Amino acid sequence: MKKILLFFVLATTASFCCNKKFDEPPTSEIETITANFTIRQLREIHAYNNIEAITDDKIISGIVTADDKSGNFYKQITIQDETGGIVIKMDGSNLYTDYPIGRKVFVRLKGLFIGDYNRMLQIGAGKDNSNPAALAVTPIPSILFNKYVVKGSLGNTVEPILVTVDQLTEDFQSMLIKLEDFQFAPADTSKTYGDVSLASSARNFTIKNCAGSSITLRNSSYADFCGIKAASGKGSITAIYSIFGATKQLLIRDTSDIQFTGKRCNSTTLASLNIADLRAMYQTAPVTIPDGKKIKGIVITDKSNGNFEDDKLVIQQGDNLCGIVIHFTAAHNYSCGDEVEINISNLTLDNKNYGLQVCDVPLQNAVKTGTGQITARVTSISELVNNFKNREATLITLPNTTISDKTNKQWNGLLTLTSQDATLRHFALSTAKFVDQPYPQTQLKSITGAALSVNQEQTLMIRNMGDVDSTLPVPVTRADLIISEYIEGSSYNRYLEIYNASSTSADLSKYIVRLYLNGAVKAKSSSKLDTLIRTPSLAPNGIIVIKHPSAKAxxxxxxxxxxxxxxxxxxxxxxxxxxxxxxIDVFGEVGINPGKSWTIAGNDNAAVDKTVRRKSGIVEGNTNWQQSATSEWLIFGKDDVSNLGAR
Amino acid sequence: MKKLFVLSLVVLPVFVQGQEMMMKDSLTLEDLQLAVDNTAIELDDDNVSESSSCNVASLLTAGRDPFLNAASFNFNIARFRMRGYSADLSSLYMNGIPMNNADNGIIAFSSWSGLNDVMRSKDVSVGFAPNTFCFGEPGTTTFIDARASKQRRQTLVGYSYSNRSYQHRISFTHNTGFNSKGWAFSLSGSYRYATEGYVPGTYYYSSSYHIGIDKRIGNNQLLSVIVFGAPTTTGRQGASVNEMQLLAKTNYYNPYWGYQNGKKRNANESFIHQPYAILTHDLRLNNTTSLVTAAGVSIGQRINTGIDWYNAPDPRPDYYKYLPSYYQSDSTLYQEIQERLSNDENARQINWQRFYDVNRNSFETVHDANGIKGNNIAGKRSNYIVENRVNDSKRFVFNSTINTSVGRHLALIAGLEYQLQINHYYKTVNDLLGGDFYVNLNQFAQSEYNTNQNAIQNDITHPNRILYANNKFGYDYNMHISKGSEWMQLLFKFNHIDFFVAGDFSFTRFYRNGNVRNGLFADNSFGKSVTNTFLNGAVKAGITYKINGRNYFFVNGSWLTKAPYMEDVFISPATRNQIQTDISSKEIQAAEAGYVLNAPAAKIRLKGYYTTINRGMDVLRFYHDEFKCFVNYSLKNINEVHFGSELGVDIKLSKNVSFNAAAALGRYYYNGRQKAIVTADNTTTILEETTIYTNGFRVASTPQEAYSAGLAYRSQHNWFITATANYFDQSWISFNPLRRTTSTVDGLGNDDKLFHSIIDQEKTLPRFTIDAFAGYTLSLRNRHKKSKALVFYASVNNLLDNQHLISGGYEQLRFDAADRDVNKFPSKYYHAFGRMYFLSTAFIF
Incomplete structure (x- = not known):
């Protein structure tokens, strides 16, 4: 009896005490295979835009020079031997856990294919014939990795080959190379390596050396370093050499490949120049600005609202200080309120349309240094007219002003501003967003704009509707998000475009789009915009496009x-x-079922198999659908998605 | 001799797919009555969580119920749930305290798994029939009396061998009965194990213990204490897709294991030990009044293990992107993958060796480790670990019941009950698999919020914490649940009519308390949530018309509301305090009527029932690999209707032969449309809010029709043999609610094939099984005329070895909305075991 008892006490405790640890396995042994083919030999069997099946028992070996750890490479590794490099496409994420940089691998080629993606050679497991104009290989499935890509020893190093851009021939494809003395363009140093907003899948930079030789650096927006700011100095870059058609480009493994830590090329220090002194240099003829000069000011024009040309801006040095027009060689990226520093060394100062300006400024001469705000000078028209030379290119507020013109009562073209019997011209470009809107016909509390010499005549140019302070409630501008485009096309090609018509960034967590079916008063579906696009805010003029799950356009x-x-x-x-x-805005009327389609601009089939765009002048929502349908929309043909994402 | 045989009925356990119960026989009425009264039903843990219990027992105390007998013995293989009810609609009391977990309402069978020998004394009521210990539930209500003095005075040593969840079982029980000083003792234990169970890669190690002491005080008081528990470790089985089962050439393909150093290692183990101590005071105030007061305490732990991974490929061997079907567009690759998976077992199973290789090569430096600026820790950072998902549970229960008679016609029973349960949920590192450390980061937040350093922190108070084995990580929170109720029942008895009326009033209160501040939900993950309070009422009444001692008619009806469970209210308790909106109690209305015949040669039970369950709630949760996080479907407005009939027949054909048959013919539907709100665990906002078109969908995971018929032969020479045939039909697969919305079928006509492939609920094929049982008792007497017996017993279930019976399954919750391809994330299934045998012997003295 006692023995039995003892036995049961032991048995009862058995499951507590006898949970044995699993034996830790030793590290996998490395298979010993010998390569019988070089990467160069493999590359030579390929003809561009062709796909060759490899049917012989060929084995190449190489050391992994790029993996997907940082996310800059996706579903591929790059390997290299003494003769060259090549991309292996592999259908998996986190490949670096098995194929990290430095691992030697052996690729059993029999059964694989070699092809190219815009002349970039790749090995894969199948043919992708979906686009006959660009045949591609498909990646090797995960389950077959071990069969084709055999793991060898770890910790091998590949020394990058030091080259110049000119030396980069196709033989260097997929090889680890190094370039010396390169730097980012000044304007790029304020950017991040990738596009954090994911609006585009990659961001390209042109990097240059001091001698002016340049090459493209391409970074994926999914790389974990894409939020880091581009290095500001000069130095060496190690990268995988890649090509895209005729474009030479570099792909880094992570930011430690960029060693731009030295002093930038030609980094003579520039002397700051007051804009007043700059303006004083001009007498009657164009002058060349001396070497080593820079100016700094805050942008007072608003390119985003269209009432200034996109290659020009006006900066003002500070409140009640001078300003000047800057004319770039190409469209710039600066917004109203940006603080900008511009290298004006050796550039030309001339008096042209809009007034005195620095001409032909290369974009890289400007760099954004911060943001700020200019308080407009409050004055009268007569005072402004009398001191226009000093006031040109500055921000002016004119109180108690009335607008008048010829006939159409809209903002476009030339208008006359009147105050205390004095008059001044107002000018709006045809590209201005508000150009089709009627202007207030009663006396304004104030109007604000840049004083400029348009066609050598004294003129005021407002930036946006925010510059017009009306005592009347009529044209109160409540610019906000609006529904800007609606597409109901073939099959499930259904899209909706939301546009931020305001001049401020919109907090998307406040906005919801809802769908009410067939006259229902209860929403069928709703989307909160921040959840939908997984971004908290939408910049001024930003656009969100949403689509049906099966939309295929x-x-x-x-x-x-x-x-x-x-x-x-x-x-x-x-x-x-x-x-x-x-x-705040509607398309259609909740609770009403119009039958087959809403009637828009007199077309009773306007919402079926059509693209419907909000007129460009509309910057605020309209909750009165009857009114909105009559006048605010333009109708286009079926499946016209050409303007989606733009406004 | 007869006594000995009865004894053998009482001591022999039968195992039916992890459910242990008293063996079936139907020979003499007395035997049967005893056998049913002593039926021990037990569910293993898996069954409790995946399907649910079917604790069934006799309907009226007037005699045994042949339907319940069939339901408990024959229908279990099909995971039959009586009347289609969920597990929480049945309750169980032991020595006076309720044994349903407060967190999910499920009976804690695993606490006394393996202790059948001392858990036999039972009192069961079904539906809303009156009982003597609680208000009751719509399903069954069971009372187990496990007090030492209630155990038969005997010593038993047993051994069993089987090919099911476990292979070997040894057991021992010793009961003293009362001695001259008024003490009684009971001691019982068992050990059951299988190094590999029926399903590859599964294993089972379970011990159990029970100690009971009773002391009689005076002649009207009995004080009892019992302590019991059953520490159990199992290697689990996972459901799998048909494609994988075909590649593995077995319906028992188990994705949870893989070879490590040539040995099978299971990644999904479970350990559970939830011991109880119950103190019971039984006071007889006078001849007609008794007061039973009981208090119970349980402190236990439940651990499930699993693989966690960080910035590494999905470790699950049956991940859909690894399967041939993912490469359908390339027939060569499709075939190549198919060949590899069907020829190489290692490719189908977990690759432990790879985890070690990857972890050992993963040299990394963690910056600002443990939240200390500039503290850089370098080493092998594991990409794969085994984690423990732990639930430490504490439960305290108090209950008091008074039972009295007033005159000849009225019996009054009333009770008070209070319970408090605190669950502590957290994760720990179980095995670093060759690495040096792991880091307490939330990989699900990483990709979406890589600019917000806080978002990826599981615990922003201790950012970048370095984890070693046994360290806590991930989530860490408590759930506090308290519940109190009072109830009363009046039972009137007259010559031909009995009727009763009863009422119950209860409160339920629960809240979450977060112990860490999660980076994604910094504002509502730490500290106490709102307290959810529910006041609930219930009434029931019934009448029985007694034509004579053999024929009865009865009608019972009830109305009740039931507080929701915290797991159906908290949208994602692992991450935050957020709860569903418009939380409401469930409302249940049930009516049943029946006819009972109790004749010496024939017993018949015929019952009909109609039940509606309204305003139910649920939260479904799954890992969405494109969002790279867990997605939650919060469901509301779940309405069900259950109706049907039950028939049980037991007829004595001759002196040795009896015939029995049972039929359950039911229909369990969802009524009306559910509402779903979809949220993800890496953002605070609602992704989707939609209506689910569920009207007419079937309640899944139980056959709605089950039939059995059997013959039994019993010899006078102490042996018996029975054979039973069973047939099951109308079993349905659990459906993905988000596939039944307008958007998934927008533009499709309802005669479209695609429409039906998306919308229709899958019904599994009907199935047929045959079971056989046999037993023999050898009576031994020594010189002292002390009775001893040796008992042998054998059973075979699923004699025809049918391995194609789907016993459960569910649609994956992901749906390929873009291509509307239901086969991209196909359903996963479990299959009922094939032929199972069980051999047992016991020595009783």
Whole structure:
């Protein structure tokens, strides 16, 4: 009896005490294989835009020079032997866990294919014939990695080959190379390595050395370093050499490949020049600005609202200080309120349209140094007119002013501003967003704009509707997000475009789009915009495109459409845009079923198999659909997605 | 002799697919009555969580119920749930305290798994029939009396051998009965194990213990204490897709294991030990009044292990991107992968060797480790680990019941109950698999919020914490649940009519308390959530018309509300305090009526029932590899209707032969449309809010029709043999609610094939099984005329070895909305075991 008892006490405790640890396995042994083929030999059997099946028992070996650890490479590794490098496409994520940089691998080629992606050679496991104009190889499935890509020893190093850009021939493809004395363009040093917003899948930079030789650096927006700022100095870059058609480009493994730590080329220190002194240099003829000069000011023009040409801007040094027009060689990227420093050494100062200006400024001469705000000088028209030479290119507020013109009562073209019997011209470019809107016809509390010599005549140019302070409630501008485009095309090609018509960044967590089906008063689907696009805010003029889950249209390059059930409309459904629970814009009328389609601009089939765009002048939502449908929309043909993502 | 045979019925356990119960026989009425009264039903842990219990027992105390007998013995293989009810709609009391977990309502069977020998004394009521210890539930309500003095005075040593979840079972029980000083003792234990169970890669190690002491005080008081527990470690089985089962050429393909150094290692182990101590005071105030007061305490732990990974490929061997079907566009590759997976077992199973290789080569420096600026720790950072998902549970229960008679016609029973349960959920590192450390980061947040350093921190108060084996990480929170109720029942008895009325009033209160501040939900992950309080009421009434001692008619009806469970209210308790909106109690209305015949040669039970369950809630959770995080479907407005009939027949054909049959013919539907809100664990906002078109969908995971018929032969020479045939139909697969919305079928006509492939619920094939049982008792007497017996017993279930019976399954919760391809994330299935045998012997003295 006692023995039995003892036995059971032991048995009872058995499952506590006898959980044995698993034996730790030794590290896998390295298979010993010998390569019988070189990467160069392999490359030579390929003809561009062709795919060759490899049927012989050929084995190449190489050392991994790039993996996907940082995310700059995706579903591929690059290997290199003494004769060259090549890309192996592999269908998996986190390949670096098995194939890290420095691992020797042996590739059993029999059964694999070699092809090229825009002349970049790749090994894969199958043919992708979906686009006959660009045949490609498909990646090796995960389950077959061990069969084709045999793991060898770890910790091998590949020394990058020191080259110059001119030396880079196709033989260097997929090889680890190194360039010395390169740097980012000054304007790029304020950018991050990648596009954190994911608006585009990659960001290209042109990097240069001091002698002016340049090459493209391409970074994936999915790389984990894409939020880091580009290095500001000069130095060496180690990278995988890649090509895209005729473009030479570099791909880094991570940011430690960029050693731009030295002093930049030609980094003579520039002396700051007051804009007043700069203006004083001009007498009657163009002058060349001396070497070593820079100016600094805050942008007072608003390119985003279209009332200034996109290659020009006006900076003002500070409140009640001077300003000047800057004329770049190409379209610039600066917004109203940016603080900009511009190298004006050896450039020309001339008096042209808009007034005194620095001409032909290369974009890289400017760098954004911060943001700021200019308080406009409050004055009268007569005072302004009398002191225009000193006031040119500065921000002016004119109180108690009335606008008048010829006939159409809209902002476009030349208008006359009147105050206390004095007059001044106002000018709006045809590209201005507000150009089709009527201007207030009663006396304004004030109007603000840049004083400029348009066609050598004294003129004021407002930037946006925010510059017009009306005592009347009529034209109160509540610019906000609006529904800017609606597409109900073939099959499920249904899209909706939301546009930030305001001049401020919109907090997307406040906005919801809802869909009401067939006259329903309860929303069928709703999408919160920040959740939908996984971004908290939308910049001024920013655009969100959303689509039906099965929408298949080919969108303009770079346009990303987010999937939402809100795009489940068929033509007779209402869509609302809500901010903080209040409807601010509609397409269609909630609770009304119009039958087959809404009637827009007199077309009773306008919401079916059509693209419907908000007129460009519309910058605020309209919750009165009857009114909005009559006048605010333009109708285009079926599946016209050409303007999606643009406004 | 007869006594000995009865004894053998009482001591022999039967195992049916992890469910242990009293063996079936149907020979003499007395035997049967005893056998049913002593039926021990037990569920293993997997069954409790994946399907649910079917604790069934006799309907009326007037005699044994042949339907329940069939349901408990024959229908279990098909995971039959009586009336289609979920597990929480049945309750169980032991020595006076309720044994349903407060967190999910499920009976804690695993606490006394393997202790059948001392858990036999039972009182069961079904539906809303009156009982003597609690208000009751719509399903069954069971009372187990496990007190030492209630155990038969005997010593038992047993051994069993089987090919099911476990192979060997040894057991021992010794009961003293009362001695002259009023003490009684009971001691019982068992050990059951299989190094590999029926399913490859599974194993089972379970011991159990039970100690009971009773002391009689005076002649009207009994004080009892019992302590019991059953520490159990198992290697689990995972459901799998048909494609993998075909490649593995077995329906028992188990994705959870892989070879390590030539030995099978299971990545999904479970350990559970939830011991109880129960103190019971039984006071007889006078001849008609008794007061039973009990208090119970349980402190236990439950651990499930799993693989966690960080910036590494998905370790699951059946991940859909690894399968041939993912390469359908390239027939050569499809075939090549198919060949590899069907020829190489290692390719189908977990690759432990690779985890070690990857971890050992993963040299990394963690910056600002443990939240200390400039503290850089370098070493082998594991990409794969085995994690423990731990639930430490504490439960305290108090219950008091008074039972009295007033005159000849009225019996009054009333009770008070209070319970408090605190669960502590957290994860720990179990095995670093060759690496030096792991880091407490949330990989699900990393890709979306890589600019916000806080988002990826599981614990922003201790950022970048370096983890070694046994360190806590990930989530860490407590759930506090308290519940109190009072109830009363009046039972009137007259010559031909019995009727009763009963009422119950209860409160339930629960809240979450987060112990770490999660980087993604910094504002509502730490500290106490709102307290959810529910007040619930219930009433029931019934009448029985007694034509004579053999024929009865009865009708019972009830209405009740039931508080929701915390797991259906908290959207993602692992990450935050957020709860569903518009939380409401469930409302249940049930009615049943029946006819009972209790004649010496024939027993018949015929019952009909109609039940509605409204305003149910649920939260479904799954890992979405494109969002790279867990996605939660919060469901509301779940309405069900259950109706059907049950028939049980037991007829004595001759002196030795009896016939029995049972039929359960039910229909369990979802009524109306559910509402779903979709959220993800890496953002605070609602991804989707939609209506689920569920009207007419079937309640899944139980056959809605089950039939059995059997013959039994019993010899006078102490042996018996029975054979039973069973047939099951109308079993449905659990469906993915988000596939039943307007958007998934928008533009498709309802005569479209694609429409039906998306919308239709899958029904599994009907199935047929045959079971056989036999037993023999050898009576031994020594010189002292002390009775001893040696008992032998054998059973075969699923005699025809049918391995194609789907016993459970579910649609994956992901749906390929873009291509509307239901086969991209196909359903996963479990299959019922094939032929199972069980051999047992016991020595009783």
């Amino acid at each position: 080919i969108l303009p390059p770079g346009v990303i459409a987010y999937i939402s059930d809100v795009c489940n409309f068929t033509g007779n459904d209402a869509i609302t845009l809500e901010k903080n629970g209040t409807v």
